[in-house]
Amino acid sequence: MSIRIFITGGTFDKEYNELDGSLFFQDTHLPEMLKLGRCNLDVELRTLMMIDSLEMGVDERELIVFQCNKSDEDKIVITHGTDTMSETAKVLAEKVKDKTIVLTGAMIPYKFGSSDGLFNLGSALAFVQTLPHGIYIAMNGKIFNWDNVRKNKQTGQFEELH
Amino acid sequence: MSIRIFITGGTFDKEYNELDGSLFFQDTHLPEMLKLGRCNLDVELRTLMMIDSLEMGVDERELIVFQCNKSDEDKIVITHGTDTMSETAKVLAEKVKDKTIVLTGAMIPYKFGSSDGLFNLGSALAFVQTLPHGIYIAMNGKIFNWDNVRKNKQTGQFEELH
Amino acid sequence: MSIRIFITGGTFDKEYNELDGSLFFQDTHLPEMLKLGRCNLDVELRTLMMIDSLEMGVDERELIVFQCNKSDEDKIVITHGTDTMSETAKVLAEKVKDKTIVLTGAMIPYKFGSSDGLFNLGSALAFVQTLPHGIYIAMNGKIFNWDNVRKNKQTGQFEELH
Amino acid sequence: MSIRIFITGGTFDKEYNELDGSLFFQDTHLPEMLKLGRCNLDVELRTLMMIDSLEMGVDERELIVFQCNKSDEDKIVITHGTDTMSETAKVLAEKVKDKTIVLTGAMIPYKFGSSDGLFNLGSALAFVQTLPHGIYIAMNGKIFNWDNVRKNKQTGQFEELH
Numbered sequence: 001m002s003i004r005i006f007i008t009g010g011t012f013d014k015e016y017n018e019l020d021g022s023l024f025f026q027d028t029h030l031p032e033m034l035k036l037g038r039c040n041l042d043v044e045l046r047t048l049m050m051i052d053s054l055e056m057g058v059d060e061r062e063l064i065v066f067q068c069n070k071s072d073e074d075k076i077v078i079t080h081g082t083d084t085m086s087e088t089a090k091v092l093a094e095k096v097k098d099k100t101i102v103l104t105g106a107m108i109p110y111k112f113g114s115s116d117g118l119f120n121l122g123s124a125l126a127f128v129q130t131l132p133h134g135i136y137i138a139m140n141g142k143i144f145n146w147d148n149v150r151k152n153k154q155t156g157q158f159e160e161l162h
Numbered sequence: 163m164s165i166r167i168f169i170t171g172g173t174f175d176k177e178y179n180e181l182d183g184s185l186f187f188q189d190t191h192l193p194e195m196l197k198l199g200r201c202n203l204d205v206e207l208r209t210l211m212m213i214d215s216l217e218m219g220v221d222e223r224e225l226i227v228f229q230c231n232k233s234d235e236d237k238i239v240i241t242h243g244t245d246t247m248s249e250t251a252k253v254l255a256e257k258v259k260d261k262t263i264v265l266t267g268a269m270i271p272y273k274f275g276s277s278d279g280l281f282n283l284g285s286a287l288a289f290v291q292t293l294p295h296g297i298y299i300a301m302n303g304k305i306f307n308w309d310n311v312r313k314n315k316q317t318g319q320f321e322e323l324h
Numbered sequence: 325m326s327i328r329i330f331i332t333g334g335t336f337d338k339e340y341n342e343l344d345g346s347l348f349f350q351d352t353h354l355p356e357m358l359k360l361g362r363c364n365l366d367v368e369l370r371t372l373m374m375i376d377s378l379e380m381g382v383d384e385r386e387l388i389v390f391q392c393n394k395s396d397e398d399k400i401v402i403t404h405g406t407d408t409m410s411e412t413a414k415v416l417a418e419k420v421k422d423k424t425i426v427l428t429g430a431m432i433p434y435k436f437g438s439s440d441g442l443f444n445l446g447s448a449l450a451f452v453q454t455l456p457h458g459i460y461i462a463m464n465g466k467i468f469n470w471d472n473v474r475k476n477k478q479t480g481q482f483e484e485l486h
Numbered sequence: 487m488s489i490r491i492f493i494t495g496g497t498f499d500k501e502y503n504e505l506d507g508s509l510f511f512q513d514t515h516l517p518e519m520l521k522l523g524r525c526n527l528d529v530e531l532r533t534l535m536m537i538d539s540l541e542m543g544v545d546e547r548e549l550i551v552f553q554c555n556k557s558d559e560d561k562i563v564i565t566h567g568t569d570t571m572s573e574t575a576k577v578l579a580e581k582v583k584d585k586t587i588v589l590t591g592a593m594i595p596y597k598f599g600s601s602d603g604l605f606n607l608g609s610a611l612a613f614v615q616t617l618p619h620g621i622y623i624a625m626n627g628k629i630f631n632w633d634n635v636r637k638n639k640q641t642g643q644f645e646e647l648h
Contacts, residue, residue, distance in 0.1 A: 018335075037302065040302040111438065118199075122281035141199065141201040180642055364628050443523030443607065447611060482526075
């Protein structure tokens with residue numbers, strides 16, 4: 001049983017540019033994170049884009065939908081910026097059936113030492129193996145259904161709508 | 163829904179004694195790890211012992227069984243040294259019913275920077291929320307039934323028996 | 325023999341704001357860094373400001389000059405953003421006599437795990453103990469006189485003028 | 487002006503063996519540490535041995551003396567376990583003249599995340615550039631003459647004899 005991981009960027013993969021002090025995207029850190037976790041699962045990684053989720057529009061979401069539908073695996077983890085993660089989850093719920101898709105992300109870049117990313121990645125890979133088909137968000141130990149989740153902009157945390 | 167975490171020590175919680183260069187146990191790092199993962203779950207922590215799992219005997223396992231049976235929560239994660247994790251799982255399978263218990267651990271101490279512990283903890287907390295009653299081991303992204311797992315002493319990895 | 329450390333901010337002390345993804349200043353990390361280095365020197369810390377060195381103007385430099393002149397200690401380390409470190413060094417050279425002053429900084433924030441800050445701090449504290457009175461910049465293992473140094477904006481490294 | 491670094495092992499370079507939980511030596515971490523510190527000095531690295539300084543005997547110290555005398559550079563940093571660092575310094579003081587030699591080490595292995603090694607390395611490289619010929623120990627920000635230093639076994643810290 002193989003698991004597909006699609007990478008879209010987000011805080012997970014941000015890096016610090018020491019020449020001008022800005023944050024930017026270079027390569028994904030997912031292979032490094034899986035190695036650190038000594039992950040023994042059969043995973044297939046693919047980078048679809050490397051962007052901040054605030055820059056994600058209709059075209060990017062269509063690409064994610066297309067790749068999820070095309071994927072042979074029915075267990076898919078998507079790394080994604082937290083700001084619009086629940087929007088992408090909604091689009092996926094409309095257009096992808098018969099797959100278990102878990103979106104996850106991080107509040108702190110993996111490279112910054114104090115990241116929650118490794119914890120979230122561990123839980124996302126566990127949820128995707130055990131949950132029935134559907135679209136979910138895994139953040140901070142919790143699992144949310146796509147239609148019952150929002151990011152609270154004040155606290156930075158994901159919470160149920162009702 | 164509350165999750166119980168029982169702490170027994172193991173590599174997870176080992177520290178480096180800078181006066182004599184030995185490894186030893188002091189306090190558990192679980193609270194720090196849950197904070198790093200920004201864990202939002204309702205968890206109840208309890209330290210049962212702080213030992214190397216090679217030192218775990220009949221009495222220690224009886225104590226773990228007793229605490230699992232006494233626990234109000236039916237979702238329990240146990241942090242445990244990897245060397246005898248599958249033995250403890252067997253004892254639990256005989257003596258604890260109607261609970262989902264997930265044992266997890268680490269190959270590298272959490273304090274040593276490059277630990278797999280945060281990844282394993284994230285996955286254990288996800289598995290315990292989604293799996294039916296039973297005794298399991300969660301290591302390196304994988305989930306094992308108590309009666310189909312062993313630690314390969316050569317590779318240090320957990321694998322299925324058949 | 326006591327050493328004075330003046331803190332002015334710079335990359336050294338930048339942090340990641342997980343709510344909006346920006347970089348900002350909060351508290352200085354110098355006490356934490358000295359503790360990590362198990363620094364046994366008699367040092368007196370004082371935060372003069374917490375700013376990016378691109379925002380440093382005439383008033384801020386006058387304050388630094390004033391504090392250096394007022395300081396009882398004749399050995400002073402100043403943590404400073406790298407972009408205008410050599411400008412501040414020039415102003416100090418004109419206006420502060422009979423003291424050994426070493427400016428230092430970092431290319432990567434201390435909190436981001438992969439910082440050069442601890443290495444630079446260790447060398448600055450060594451140079452300040454051994455060099456004659458004068459104004460210096462200590463970066464990346466090297467020591468520069470105030471009148472023979474510039475930051476190369478392409479490489480991000482400090483180099484001699486001639 | 488080139489600086490010679492001789493590596494002898496010590497806590498600096500210890501690693502955790504995840505198969506049996508012991509500490510051991512593999513490769514030195516000095517290149518990695520110099521890179522992290524973005525060290526721009528012209529340094530020549532050479533590993534003489536990789537041992538715990540408690541295992542260091544007459545033969546090993548003769549080898550260090552021999553290499554120091556043979557070295558073209560008159561500025562030498564030696565990484566060394568802390569337990570017998572002052573003994574090696576004494577032997578060097580008898581047998582090596584006309585060189586500045588700074589011994590340094592760490593209380594915590596570099597790989598364990600919370601090491602004082604990077605701070606000590608930064609200060610040792612600064613001291614070696616600025617001190618007159620002689621044999622010194624650089625630990626925790628301080629510099630000690632070879633004939634006025636001991637490691638306090640209770641506190642783990644280096645202190646002056648008088």
